[in-house]
Amino acid sequence: ADPDPLMDFCVADLGSSPTFANFPCKPASNVTSEDFFFDGLMNEGNTSNLFGSRVTPGNVLTFPALNMLGISMNRVDLAPNGLNPPHSHPRASESGVVIKGRVLVGFVTTGNVFYSKVLGPGQMFVIPRGLVHFQKNVGENKVVILTAFNSQNAGAVVLSTTLFDTNPSIPGHVLTQNFQVDSSIINGIQSNLGS
Numbered sequence: 323a324d325p326d327p328l329m330d331f332c333v334a335d336l337g338s339s340p341t342f343a344n345f346p347c348k349p350a351s352n353v354t355s356e357d358f359f360f361d362g363l364m365n366e367g368n369t370s371n372l373f374g375s376r377v378t379p380g381n382v383l384t385f386p387a388l389n390m391l392g393i394s395m396n397r398v399d400l401a402p403n404g405l406n407p408p409h410s411h412p413r414a415s416e417s418g419v420v421i422k423g424r425v426l427v428g429f430v431t432t433g434n435v436f437y438s439k440v441l442g443p444g445q446m447f448v449i450p451r452g453l454v455h456f457q458k459n460v461g462e463n464k465v466v467i468l469t470a471f472n473s474q475n476a477g478a479v480v481l482s483t484t485l486f487d488t489n490p491s492i493p494g495h496v497l498t499q500n501f502q503v504d505s506s507i508i509n510g511i512q513s514n515l516g517s
């Protein structure tokens with residue numbers, strides 16, 4: 323989904339702010355082999371949180387050599403029963419492969435059709451660009467998934483926080499009207515999400 327590259331590489335100089343979609347390039351004379359390799363997905367993410375999940379990004383912000391190349395990957399760790407909560411990526415389609423464990427993977431179309439399947443190690447899935455999806459650990463052991471995107475920085479809109487944990491808050495009357503509930507329910511969701 324990202325634009326085509328104009329050069330062999332443009333290792334991001336993260337110290338400068340992005341111009342349009344790309345970061346300025348690190349001077350080629352400072353680029354070494356180390357720039358093109360990334361260890362950040364080797365280690366298990368910390369899943370001690372509300373959702374029992376952790377997404378570890380391998381995108382342009384953590385692996386600057388991805389700048390301009392239109393690709394990135396994540397590691398998703400799910401504790402038993404853990405949920406990577408419903409979210410969408412505005413800038414990329416997602417594919418993924420389960421490395422360990424049993425995972426319920428689901429997504430919803432713009433027509434509100436829900437597609438899902440339980441996957442095990444080696445099985446792959448695809449989430450079309452922009453569609454809301456989740457992964458949930460439905461086995462007894464830890465889950466590891468590797469996901470891949472056709473963007474250097476796919477972005478993530480997490481439905482729960484995008485409505486209930488914004489800065490500043492969306493006015494309560496908008497949320498009560500949207501969900502047709504009274505404000506105690508909205509307040510309950512907000513405090514459960516930790517805001």
Ligand code: GLV
Binds near residue numbers: 397456
């Ligand atoms: C999983 O859905 C991910 O975005 O890495």
Ligand code: MN
Binds near residue numbers: 409410411416455
């Ligand atoms: Mn995703």
